[in-house]
Amino acid sequence: MEEQVHIASAFDRDLEKIQSQIMKMGGLVEDSIRQAAKSLQTRDQTLAQEVRDADKAIDILEAQINEDAARMIALRAPTAVDLRMILSVMKISGNLERIGDYAKNMAKRTSVLSQMPPISDSTGAIRRMARLAEEMLKDSLDAYIRRDTELAADVIARDEELDQMYNALFREFLTYMLEDPRNITACMHLHFIAKNVERMGDHCTSMAEQVTYLVTGAHPDEPRPKADETSVRTQE
Amino acid sequence: MEEQVHIASAFDRDLEKIQSQIMKMGGLVEDSIRQAAKSLQTRDQTLAQEVRDADKAIDILEAQINEDAARMIALRAPTAVDLRMILSVMKISGNLERIGDYAKNMAKRTSVLSQMPPISDSTGAIRRMARLAEEMLKDSLDAYIRRDTELAADVIARDEELDQMYNALFREFLTYMLEDPRNITACMHLHFIAKNVERMGDHCTSMAEQVTYLVTGAHPDEPRPKADETSVRTQE
Numbered sequence: 405m406e407e408q409v410h411i412a413s414a415f416d417r418d419l420e421k422i423q424s425q426i427m428k429m430g431g432l433v434e435d436s437i438r439q440a441a442k443s444l445q446t447r448d449q450t451l452a453q454e455v456r457d458a459d460k461a462i463d464i465l466e467a468q469i470n471e472d473a474a475r476m477i478a479l480r481a482p483t484a485v486d487l488r489m490i491l492s493v494m495k496i497s498g499n500l501e502r503i504g505d506y507a508k509n510m511a512k513r514t515s516v517l518s519q520m521p522p523i524s525d526s527t528g529a530i531r532r533m534a535r536l537a538e539e540m541l542k543d544s545l546d547a548y549i550r551r552d553t554e555l556a557a558d559v560i561a562r563d564e565e566l567d568q569m570y571n572a573l574f575r576e577f578l579t580y581m582l583e584d585p586r587n588i589t590a591c592m593h594l595h596f597i598a599k600n601v602e603r604m605g606d607h608c609t610s611m612a613e614q615v616t617y618l619v620t621g622a623h624p625d626e627p628r629p630k631a632d633e634t635s636v637r638t639q640e
Numbered sequence: 641m642e643e644q645v646h647i648a649s650a651f652d653r654d655l656e657k658i659q660s661q662i663m664k665m666g667g668l669v670e671d672s673i674r675q676a677a678k679s680l681q682t683r684d685q686t687l688a689q690e691v692r693d694a695d696k697a698i699d700i701l702e703a704q705i706n707e708d709a710a711r712m713i714a715l716r717a718p719t720a721v722d723l724r725m726i727l728s729v730m731k732i733s734g735n736l737e738r739i740g741d742y743a744k745n746m747a748k749r750t751s752v753l754s755q756m757p758p759i760s761d762s763t764g765a766i767r768r769m770a771r772l773a774e775e776m777l778k779d780s781l782d783a784y785i786r787r788d789t790e791l792a793a794d795v796i797a798r799d800e801e802l803d804q805m806y807n808a809l810f811r812e813f814l815t816y817m818l819e820d821p822r823n824i825t826a827c828m829h830l831h832f833i834a835k836n837v838e839r840m841g842d843h844c845t846s847m848a849e850q851v852t853y854l855v856t857g858a859h860p861d862e863p864r865p866k867a868d869e870t871s872v873r874t875q876e
Contacts, residue, residue: 477713477723478719487710488710577828578828588814588818589814592831
């Protein structure tokens with residue numbers, strides 16, 4: 405916030421408090437992604453259950469952040485940049501909550517997938533996707549706290565990579581299902597999980613776009629690269 | 641708003657304007673659901689393209705509503721019930737935007753599915769699911785405008801029905817894929833669509849919960865019925 409040299413006010417203190425809540429929430433969501441992917445690959449049902457339990461704490465934090473933001477608006481009646489800042493907090497906590505939900509849904513499928521034969525290294529591939537999503541999340545939050553539009557642009561660009569990993573996996577799943585019908589059920593679950601990781605990337609992109617909005621006051625004009633091609637592709 | 645007998649203020653006029661925007665947005669989203677499901681069943685690619693184009697208008701309306709809401713907060717500095725009302729407008733426009741996105745994604749898959757052999761009456765079943773989702777949407781918006789918590793509870797209850805329709809379809813798709821591997825690709829796309837319609841119901845439920853929150857000041861305590869069982873079910 406180089407342009408804004410003003411004395412720390414009650415507003416700034418409130419904002420700092422709410423932003424530290426966002427970072428705390430982000431940390432919990434990062435843990436969830438990492439552990440959900442790990443439990444899927446190692447078939448660790450105890451860890452999967454921990455991820456499912458942790459989602460409640462994330463939901464509670466989101467509700468808290470929204471209440472604090474509402475209280476701030478009511479109390480301080482902020483305008484222009486300050487208002488934009490609080491609204492972005494609410495948007496970002498919503499994105500984080502959704503990503504947490506995806507991690508929880510991933511963990512839910514760990515127990516059912518543990519009962520099925522593994523499909524090649526697909527859980528390893530999903531874990532690599534999850535690692536990329538986790539990095540995108542970390543960087544979008546850093547970009548947010550530092551108001552770093554370059555880092556935000558970098559996050560948006562990386563979403564394409566995640567989409568391509570998803571596309572490759574989608575094709576693989578089709579192949580495994582065609583090869584052996586006994587793979588079908590597991591592949592349906594794995595495809596569901598891969599799609600959810602791909603969606604995590606969309607939410608990171610949305611957070612990164614909030615950074616641009618905060619700094620420039622406008623949403624990025626360019627339509628962001630969208631590389632999930634499975635919706636327009638026939639069998640190959 | 642029986643409890644609140646106060647003279648129409650500038651705030652009320654602003655709120656009325658923004659609520660009519662919400663209803664307009666809701667109408668567009670209802671049209672999109674209906675037409676996306678119709679284009680899927682009738683293999684009407686022109687209609688599918690119309691749905692995809694219409695999504696831009698929905699996105700623009702959401703941005704407009706959020707801006708108007710932010711302007712209202714900044715200008716009127718509302719507190720308590722009034723603030724809660726404006727925050728709910730923002731939440732609901734977010735839900736509508738997501739439902740519109742699901743309809744668009746459904747329409748995107750119409751062209752690829754048109755090139756594949758039909759899978760029994762599955763597009764008919766999806767259309768029935770979409771009709772239920774459309775009714776839930778209409779009723780959740782009516783419940784919102786009339787602050788009708790009974791109607792809102794009814795919407796929440798109907799979500800279970802939609803989940804059950806999805807579960808039944810999921811099982812059907814597994815069967816068709818096992819029967820004939822040539823069905824696999826089409827079933828993957830159809831399953832994706834069915835899941836998205838099921839998610840529309842989740843967003844209607846979230847809107848209905850907003851109504852309860854607006855009227856009572858508290859989110860519904862009861863965990864809502866959740867009947868997508870596919871995440872914990874093995875093959876049958």
